[in-house]
Amino acid sequence: MTAFAADSILVFLETTAAGELAKNSAELLGAAAGVGTPVALVAAPGEHLEAFAAQAAQAGASAVLSAVVESAILTGQLADALQQAYDLVQPHAVLLAHSLTSREVAARFAVRNKLALSVDALGVQRDEQGVIASHSIYGGAFSTTSAPTFGAPVITVRVGSIEARAQGQEPAVTALELAGGTTPDIQVLDLKKAESNSARPELRTATKVVSGGRGLGSTEQFDLVYQLADALGAGVGASRAAVDAGFIEHAAQVGQTGVAVSPQLYVALGISGAIQHKAGMQTAKTIVAINKDGDAPIFEIADFGIVGDVFKVVPQVISALEARKAQ
Numbered sequence: 198m199t200a201f202a203a204d205s206i207l208v209f210l211e212t213t214a215a216g217e218l219a220k221n222s223a224e225l226l227g228a229a230a231g232v233g234t235p236v237a238l239v240a241a242p243g244e245h246l247e248a249f250a251a252q253a254a255q256a257g258a259s260a261v262l263s264a265v266v267e268s269a270i271l272t273g274q275l276a277d278a279l280q281q282a283y284d285l286v287q288p289h290a291v292l293l294a295h296s297l298t299s300r301e302v303a304a305r306f307a308v309r310n311k312l313a314l315s316v317d318a319l320g321v322q323r324d325e326q327g328v329i330a331s332h333s334i335y336g337g338a339f340s341t342t343s344a345p346t347f348g349a350p351v352i353t354v355r356v357g358s359i360e361a362r363a364q365g366q367e368p369a370v371t372a373l374e375l376a377g378g379t380t381p382d383i384q385v386l387d388l389k390k391a392e393s394n395s396a397r398p399e400l401r402t403a404t405k406v407v408s409g410g411r412g413l414g415s416t417e418q419f420d421l422v423y424q425l426a427d428a429l430g431a432g433v434g435a436s437r438a439a440v441d442a443g444f445i446e447h448a449a450q451v452g453q454t455g456v457a458v459s460p461q462l463y464v465a466l467g468i469s470g471a472i473q474h475k476a477g478m479q480t481a482k483t484i485v486a487i488n489k490d491g492d493a494p495i496f497e498i499a500d501f502g503i504v505g506d507v508f509k510v511v512p513q514v515i516s517a518l519e520a521r522k523a524q
């Protein structure tokens with residue numbers, strides 16, 4: 198049987214039906230490599246399992262555990278697979294993405310094992326007692342560190358927050374035979390990916406995001422947000438006020454009661470910067486704000502700010518970007 202490193206960090210990787218690991222996989226393995234030896238778990242229907250394992254090794258997993266499950270969205274089965282991997286590896290910590298599926302797997306797994314669950318971490322470090330997680334809380338007003346007093350921490354990591362990447366490894370794969378008790382109490386009879394008629398990057402994983410707020414004024418005028426997003430190759434987000442006004446669907450809401458994003462670039466157009474909005478975006482690497490009110494709180498966290506009318510400033514920004522592309 199494969200021996201696992203004493204400082205193993207077990208990393209649960211999500212898979213897609215298209216045969217690719219979720220985009221955040223390299224980040225998670227990068228985070229794990231900073232505090233120990235990354236061991237990846239890929240659990241999916243058999244079809245692409247070999248490809249997933251190869252991708253995990255390429256992204257830095259020193260060892261890969263693979264488990265056949267009926268569906269990559271049945272979190273009960275995924276938690277079963279994680280349990281088996283955990284028992285085998287005895288890791289110092291378990292890392293998962295702070296995504297819908299992984300959050301559920303993390304919660305099920307942590308409860309079953311009475312392990313501490315640290316959610317929405319922006320990074321992981323090691324101190325003399327073990328692996329600890331760092332967080333930004335209360336709308337970014339405080340930075341905190343969480344550490345369990347016993348056992349391995351189960352940590353969900355915010356997508357986009359880790360820049361480190363692990364070195365590619367030769368695939369060393371161990372197949373897990375899932376023990377009994379894994380019979381699903383739900384069956385997936387049909388699975389269809391929601392049709393997206395947009396070629397824009399998905400908000401949660403986009404490296405650039407342009408968001409619009411109430412300052413856009415109307416659904417028609419919100420089109421300016423899409424125009425700038427397309428000029429930058431960015432995903433589109435919004436404040437709750439813009440969502441409540443019906444300018445865009447709720448899935449685009451960034452903030453405390455929406456999506457938390459951590460892109461390389463976040464552009465806020467006509468957004469005041471309420472604490473609940475900041476909670477979902479202030480860990481972005483570079484924040485640009487355009488607002489006609491020079492006292493708007495968004496400027497307190499912006500790296501670059503333009504005090505001006507979005508309808509005057511943004512068309513000029515788009516022209517400048519297009520002129521640069523044409524060069």
Ligand SMILES: Cc1cc2nc3c(=O)[nH]c(=O)nc-3n(C[C@H](O)[C@H](O)[C@H](O)COP(=O)(O)OP(=O)(O)OC[C@H]3O[C@@H](n4cnc5c(N)ncnc54)[C@H](O)[C@@H]3O)c2cc1C
Binds near residue numbers: 436438450
């Ligand atoms: C429990 C709770 C949860 C919440 N969750 C969220 C959340 O998840 N996400 C979220 O965003 N909010 C959330 N909110 C709401 C939040 O408090 C704010 O009301 C909201 O973020 C305001 O959105 P806004 O900045 O678009 O609108 P406003 O605060 O009205 O700001 C509009 C801004 O546009 C500027 N502006 C107007 N016209 C122009 C122009 N032509 N050019 C340039 N600038 C212009 C104005 O100067 C102003 O600063 C929550 C609130 C509560 C109580």
